[in-house]
Amino acid sequence: MRQRLTCLTLGVTDLDESKRFYVDGLGWQPTLDVPGEVVFFQIAPGQLLALFGKDDLEADSDGTTLADPSTAPLSLGYNVDSEAEVIETMAHAEKAGATIVKPAQRADFGGFHGYFADPSGFRWEVVHAAGFQVAEDGTVSMGAEP
C-alpha cells in the first residue's frame, strides 16, 4: 500500500451548510458537486476532499454510529508563510462563518497557530511552522524550529 491519500471524506452534519462555508465563504471550487449527496474539492495534487453526510458515511461503511464532527480526533492543518498570515487566515475563516476554537497565538512547539471549526465542527489548524518547507517538486521537509 503506497504512501498516499487520494480522498479525505468528512462526514458532515449538514451538507448544504458545509458547502456554503467552503464554496461561498472560502471561495473554493468544487471538482464535482452532486446536490444533496456529495461535494468534492481538490486540496492537493492527486487528492480530493469530500463533504458527505455523516449518516451516509455510516451507511457506506459498516453502520457504526460515528462521533459528532466537533469531537473528531484530528486536525486539518493549513500551513502558511508567516504569523501575519495566520492572523489574516483566521479572520477570513471567521468572516466566512467559522467558529474560533483557539485564537492565533504562540504554539508550544515554537511556531504560531490558531484553530477554527467549520460549520460541522471539524477543526482546522492554521499554522506557521518555519521548519515546514515544500520544494518545487512537492517534497515536504520538516526542519527544526529556530
Next chain:
Amino acid sequence: MRQRLTCLTLGVTDLDESKRFYVDGLGWQPTLDVPGEVVFFQIAPGQLLALFGKDDLEADSDGTTLADPSTAPLSLGYNVDSEAEVIETMAHAEKAGATIVKPAQRADFGGFHGYFADPSGFRWEVVHAAGFQVAEDGTVSMGAEP
C-alpha cells in the same frame, strides 16, 4: 484561504502501535519521526500526515475531549486502479495489522470498495472508482461511473 490541506493530523490512541503499523506494516517512510511525540509522513505533494497522541492533540487545541478514533466521522480514501487492487490492498493492510471493517465488495455508487481500520480505529476506504482520474499535473477529475 486557498483550497489546500498541508497536514492532516490524526489523534491516535497509541503512537508506537500506530507507527509500527504504518512504518513496519505498510512500509511507509517518515519525513520526520520524533519518538514519543509525533511522526510525519508525506502522503501527497506538499502534504503530510501526522500521527500525534489524541491527548496531545486535545491539549494543543482547546482541551475538548475528542472522540475515540474508531468513531471518527471520516474516511481516508485510497483510490486504486482495479477491483483486483482493492482486494490485494485490503489483504496487505490486514496482514500489516489492520482490522477489516467492510470486506471488499461492490459499492452502492457503482464502484468497488472495502474499509479497514488502522490500530487506533481510523477508517481507510480502499476504492476503485472508474470516474476518479488524475492527470499528469495532479489535477483530479471525477467522471460518471460506467
